[in-house]
Amino acid sequence: QKEVEQDPGPLSVPEGAIVSLNCTYSNSAFQYFMWYRQYSRKGPELLMYTYSSGNKEDGRFTAQVDKSSKYISLFIRDSQPSDSATYLCAMSLYGNKLVFGAGTILRVKS
Amino acid sequence: GAVVSQHPSWVICKSGTSVKIECRSLDFQATTMFWYRQFPKQSLMLMATSNEGSKATYEQGVEKDKFLINHASLTLSTLTVTSAHPEDSSFYICSARIETHLLGQYFGPGTRLTVT
Numbered sequence: 001q002k003e004v005e006q007d008p009g010p011l012s013v014p015e016g017a018i019v020s021l022n023c024t025y026s027n028s029a030f031q032y033f034m035w036y037r038q039y040s041r042k043g044p045e046l047l048m049y050t051y052s053s054g055n056k057e058d059g060r061f062t063a064q065v066d067k068s069s070k071y072i073s074l075f076i077r078d079s080q081p082s083d084s085a086t087y088l089c090a091m092s093l094y095g096n097k098l099v100f101g102a103g104t105i106l107r108v109k110s
Numbered sequence: 111g112a113v114v115s116q117h118p119s120w121v122i123c124k125s126g127t128s129v130k131i132e133c134r135s136l137d138f139q140a141t142t143m144f145w146y147r148q149f150p151k152q153s154l155m156l157m158a159t160s161n162e163g164s165k166a167t168y169e170q171g172v173e174k175d176k177f178l179i180n181h182a183s184l185t186l187s188t189l190t191v192t193s194a195h196p197e198d199s200s201f202y203i204c205s206a207r208i209e210t211h212l213l214g215q216y217f218g219p220g221t222r223l224t225v226t
Contacts, residue, residue: 008151036217043114043203043217044154088154096142096207098215100153 003027006089006101015110019076023089023101026070030091030099033065035074038086038103047087048074079108112138114206116218123194123225131189131221133204139184140206144215145177148201160187194225 006023013019021035032051036044048063050056050072056063062075072091076083089101113136123129133143141162146154158168158179166179178190187206191198203220 004153006153041201041220041222043116043205043219045217046215097144097156097159098154100155102151102153 001026003099004089004091004101007104008102010105010107012107012109013079015079015081015108017079017108019074019079019083019106019108021074021076021087021089021104021106023072023091024070025072025091025099027091027093027099028067028070029093031094032092033063033072034090034092034098035061035063036088036090036100038088040086044088076106079106081108081110084108112206112208112216114204114216114218116202116204116221118221119219120222121224123223125195125225126193128190128192129194129223131191131202131204131223133187133189133206133218135185135206135216138206138208140187140208141184142207143181143187144205144207145179145187145189146203146205148203148220150201154203157189191223194223196225199223199225 004025034049035047038044053067060077064073086103088103090098115134117132143160145157148154158166160166160181162181168174181187205215205217207215
Protein backbone atom coordinates (compact mmCIF):
# COMPACT_ATOMS: atom_id res chain seq x y z
CA GLN A 1 0.00 0.00 0.00
CA LYS A 2 1.31 3.42 -0.94
CA GLU A 3 1.66 5.99 1.80
CA VAL A 4 -0.35 8.49 -0.22
CA GLU A 5 -3.05 7.52 -2.70
CA GLN A 6 -4.29 9.89 -5.36
CA ASP A 7 -6.48 9.15 -8.36
CA PRO A 8 -4.43 10.00 -11.46
CA GLY A 9 -7.48 10.95 -13.53
CA PRO A 10 -7.68 12.61 -15.96
CA LEU A 11 -10.51 14.68 -14.61
CA SER A 12 -12.27 16.71 -17.29
CA VAL A 13 -14.65 19.51 -16.33
CA PRO A 14 -16.28 22.42 -18.15
CA GLU A 15 -15.12 25.94 -17.47
CA GLY A 16 -16.77 27.39 -14.38
CA ALA A 17 -17.26 24.04 -12.66
CA ILE A 18 -16.26 23.30 -9.08
CA VAL A 19 -13.40 20.84 -9.01
CA SER A 20 -12.76 18.44 -6.15
CA LEU A 21 -9.37 16.75 -5.87
CA ASN A 22 -8.62 14.25 -3.13
CA CYS A 23 -5.90 12.20 -1.48
CA THR A 24 -5.93 9.55 1.19
CA TYR A 25 -2.98 8.56 3.30
CA SER A 26 -1.98 5.84 5.69
CA ASN A 27 0.47 7.50 8.09
CA SER A 28 -1.48 9.15 10.88
CA ALA A 29 1.65 11.02 11.97
CA PHE A 30 1.58 13.38 8.99
CA GLN A 31 1.02 16.93 10.19
CA TYR A 32 1.65 19.13 7.17
CA PHE A 33 -0.47 18.84 4.06
CA MET A 34 0.23 20.59 0.82
CA TRP A 35 -1.12 20.93 -2.66
CA TYR A 36 1.17 21.59 -5.61
CA ARG A 37 0.31 22.41 -9.20
CA GLN A 38 2.57 21.14 -11.94
CA TYR A 39 2.36 22.15 -15.55
CA SER A 40 3.74 19.84 -18.19
CA ARG A 41 7.53 19.55 -18.04
CA LYS A 42 7.76 22.07 -15.21
CA GLY A 43 8.56 21.81 -11.54
CA PRO A 44 5.75 21.79 -8.95
CA GLU A 45 4.45 25.08 -7.60
CA LEU A 46 3.10 25.29 -4.06
CA LEU A 47 -0.58 26.24 -4.05
CA MET A 48 -1.66 25.77 -0.48
CA TYR A 49 -0.57 24.18 2.74
CA THR A 50 -2.39 23.26 5.93
CA TYR A 51 -1.13 22.27 9.31
CA SER A 52 -3.13 19.54 11.03
CA SER A 53 -6.88 19.42 10.47
CA GLY A 54 -9.17 22.11 9.21
CA ASN A 55 -9.91 24.25 6.21
CA LYS A 56 -7.94 26.95 4.47
CA GLU A 57 -9.17 29.24 1.74
CA ASP A 58 -7.18 31.29 -0.75
CA GLY A 59 -9.13 32.93 -3.52
CA ARG A 60 -10.76 30.22 -5.63
CA PHE A 61 -8.93 27.46 -3.79
CA THR A 62 -9.98 25.72 -0.58
CA ALA A 63 -7.94 23.02 1.13
CA GLN A 64 -9.50 20.66 3.65
CA VAL A 65 -7.86 18.15 5.94
CA ASP A 66 -9.72 15.45 7.85
CA LYS A 67 -7.13 13.67 9.94
CA SER A 68 -9.67 11.32 11.47
CA SER A 69 -10.41 9.93 8.01
CA LYS A 70 -6.87 10.46 6.68
CA TYR A 71 -8.35 12.35 3.78
CA ILE A 72 -7.47 15.68 2.24
CA SER A 73 -9.19 17.68 -0.46
CA LEU A 74 -8.58 20.64 -2.71
CA PHE A 75 -11.56 22.48 -4.14
CA ILE A 76 -11.28 24.85 -7.07
CA ARG A 77 -14.21 27.17 -7.68
CA ASP A 78 -15.03 28.76 -11.01
CA SER A 79 -12.43 26.62 -12.75
CA GLN A 80 -10.59 28.14 -15.69
CA PRO A 81 -8.77 26.57 -18.64
CA SER A 82 -5.57 27.94 -17.11
CA ASP A 83 -6.18 25.64 -14.15
CA SER A 84 -5.49 22.68 -16.42
CA ALA A 85 -2.46 20.99 -14.89
CA THR A 86 -1.46 18.10 -12.68
CA TYR A 87 -2.29 18.59 -9.02
CA LEU A 88 -0.08 16.84 -6.51
CA CYS A 89 -0.85 16.40 -2.86
CA ALA A 90 2.11 16.15 -0.52
CA MET A 91 2.49 15.42 3.15
CA SER A 92 5.15 15.73 5.76
CA LEU A 93 5.82 14.83 9.33
CA TYR A 94 7.90 17.82 10.30
CA GLY A 95 7.76 20.02 7.23
CA ASN A 96 10.96 18.69 5.75
CA LYS A 97 10.72 15.51 3.70
CA LEU A 98 7.68 15.50 1.46
CA VAL A 99 5.75 12.40 0.43
CA PHE A 100 3.85 13.03 -2.77
CA GLY A 101 0.75 11.52 -4.28
CA ALA A 102 0.89 10.43 -7.90
CA GLY A 103 -0.92 13.57 -9.04
CA THR A 104 -4.32 14.11 -10.67
CA ILE A 105 -4.45 15.45 -14.22
CA LEU A 106 -7.11 18.16 -14.48
CA ARG A 107 -8.48 19.41 -17.79
CA VAL A 108 -10.79 22.39 -17.81
CA LYS A 109 -12.54 22.79 -21.14
CA SER A 110 -13.69 26.17 -22.39
CA GLY B 111 9.33 34.91 -4.94
CA ALA B 112 12.15 32.43 -4.48
CA VAL B 113 13.56 31.13 -7.75
CA VAL B 114 15.33 27.86 -8.33
CA SER B 115 16.97 27.09 -11.64
CA GLN B 116 18.21 23.85 -13.14
CA HIS B 117 20.63 23.25 -15.93
CA PRO B 118 20.35 21.70 -18.38
CA SER B 119 16.60 21.50 -18.93
CA TRP B 120 17.01 18.56 -21.27
CA VAL B 121 19.91 16.24 -21.92
CA ILE B 122 20.49 13.16 -24.03
CA CYS B 123 23.46 10.97 -23.28
CA LYS B 124 24.75 7.61 -24.37
CA SER B 125 24.59 4.58 -22.15
CA GLY B 126 27.67 4.30 -19.95
CA THR B 127 28.45 8.00 -19.84
CA SER B 128 27.95 10.41 -16.94
CA VAL B 129 25.83 13.52 -16.85
CA LYS B 130 25.79 16.37 -14.36
CA ILE B 131 22.69 18.38 -13.45
CA GLU B 132 22.98 21.69 -11.62
CA CYS B 133 20.45 23.17 -9.22
CA ARG B 134 20.80 26.80 -8.14
CA SER B 135 18.85 28.98 -5.78
CA LEU B 136 18.99 32.34 -7.49
CA ASP B 137 17.82 34.81 -4.89
CA PHE B 138 18.19 33.05 -1.56
CA GLN B 139 20.59 30.82 0.30
CA ALA B 140 19.62 27.21 0.74
CA THR B 141 21.40 25.07 3.28
CA THR B 142 19.17 22.18 2.25
CA MET B 143 18.33 21.02 -1.23
CA PHE B 144 16.38 17.96 -2.29
CA TRP B 145 16.63 15.81 -5.41
CA TYR B 146 13.57 14.04 -6.79
CA ARG B 147 12.95 11.72 -9.69
CA GLN B 148 9.65 11.58 -11.52
CA PHE B 149 8.69 8.92 -14.04
CA PRO B 150 5.82 9.58 -16.48
CA LYS B 151 2.45 9.66 -14.75
CA GLN B 152 4.06 8.85 -11.44
CA SER B 153 4.73 10.76 -8.27
CA LEU B 154 7.87 12.62 -7.35
CA MET B 155 10.13 10.28 -5.46
CA LEU B 156 12.69 11.77 -3.11
CA MET B 157 16.16 10.53 -3.96
CA ALA B 158 18.32 12.39 -1.50
CA THR B 159 18.62 15.35 0.80
CA SER B 160 21.63 17.55 0.20
CA ASN B 161 23.10 19.71 2.93
CA GLU B 162 25.72 22.34 2.23
CA GLY B 163 29.15 21.24 3.37
CA SER B 164 28.21 17.69 4.28
CA LYS B 165 27.43 14.39 2.64
CA ALA B 166 24.02 13.88 1.14
CA THR B 167 21.49 11.60 2.80
CA TYR B 168 20.08 9.08 0.35
CA GLU B 169 16.68 7.44 0.48
CA GLN B 170 16.41 3.71 0.72
CA GLY B 171 17.00 2.03 -2.63
CA VAL B 172 18.91 4.93 -4.18
CA GLU B 173 22.48 4.04 -5.10
CA LYS B 174 24.76 6.73 -3.72
CA ASP B 175 27.66 5.65 -5.93
CA LYS B 176 25.51 6.03 -9.01
CA PHE B 177 23.83 9.30 -8.12
CA LEU B 178 26.58 11.56 -6.82
CA ILE B 179 25.38 14.68 -5.05
CA ASN B 180 27.57 17.62 -4.19
CA HIS B 181 26.28 20.66 -2.33
CA ALA B 182 29.23 22.94 -2.99
CA SER B 183 27.78 26.21 -1.78
CA LEU B 184 24.65 27.73 -0.28
CA THR B 185 23.27 28.30 -3.76
CA LEU B 186 24.44 25.29 -5.75
CA SER B 187 23.87 21.54 -5.60
CA THR B 188 24.78 19.12 -8.37
CA LEU B 189 23.55 15.65 -9.21
CA THR B 190 25.81 13.46 -11.33
CA VAL B 191 24.33 10.34 -12.84
CA THR B 192 27.29 8.03 -13.39
CA SER B 193 27.42 5.20 -15.93
CA ALA B 194 23.93 6.06 -17.08
CA HIS B 195 21.62 3.37 -18.38
CA PRO B 196 18.34 3.70 -20.29
CA GLU B 197 16.40 2.93 -17.11
CA ASP B 198 17.84 6.12 -15.61
CA SER B 199 15.88 8.11 -18.16
CA SER B 200 13.54 10.25 -16.12
CA PHE B 201 12.60 13.77 -15.06
CA TYR B 202 14.92 14.97 -12.29
CA ILE B 203 13.70 17.85 -10.13
CA CYS B 204 15.52 19.67 -7.38
CA SER B 205 14.09 21.82 -4.64
CA ALA B 206 15.68 24.25 -2.25
CA ARG B 207 14.46 25.11 1.18
CA ILE B 208 14.49 28.45 2.91
CA GLU B 209 15.41 27.62 6.48
CA THR B 210 13.40 30.39 8.03
CA HIS B 211 10.25 29.17 6.31
CA LEU B 212 9.28 25.71 7.44
CA LEU B 213 7.40 24.85 4.29
CA GLY B 214 9.44 27.02 1.97
CA GLN B 215 10.55 24.31 -0.42
CA TYR B 216 10.82 25.78 -3.90
CA PHE B 217 11.16 23.55 -6.91
CA GLY B 218 13.27 23.94 -9.99
CA PRO B 219 11.82 23.47 -13.48
CA GLY B 220 13.28 19.99 -13.81
CA THR B 221 15.76 18.26 -16.12
CA ARG B 222 14.65 15.63 -18.56
CA LEU B 223 17.33 12.97 -18.99
CA THR B 224 17.19 10.55 -21.88
CA VAL B 225 19.78 7.78 -22.01
CA THR B 226 20.14 6.08 -25.35
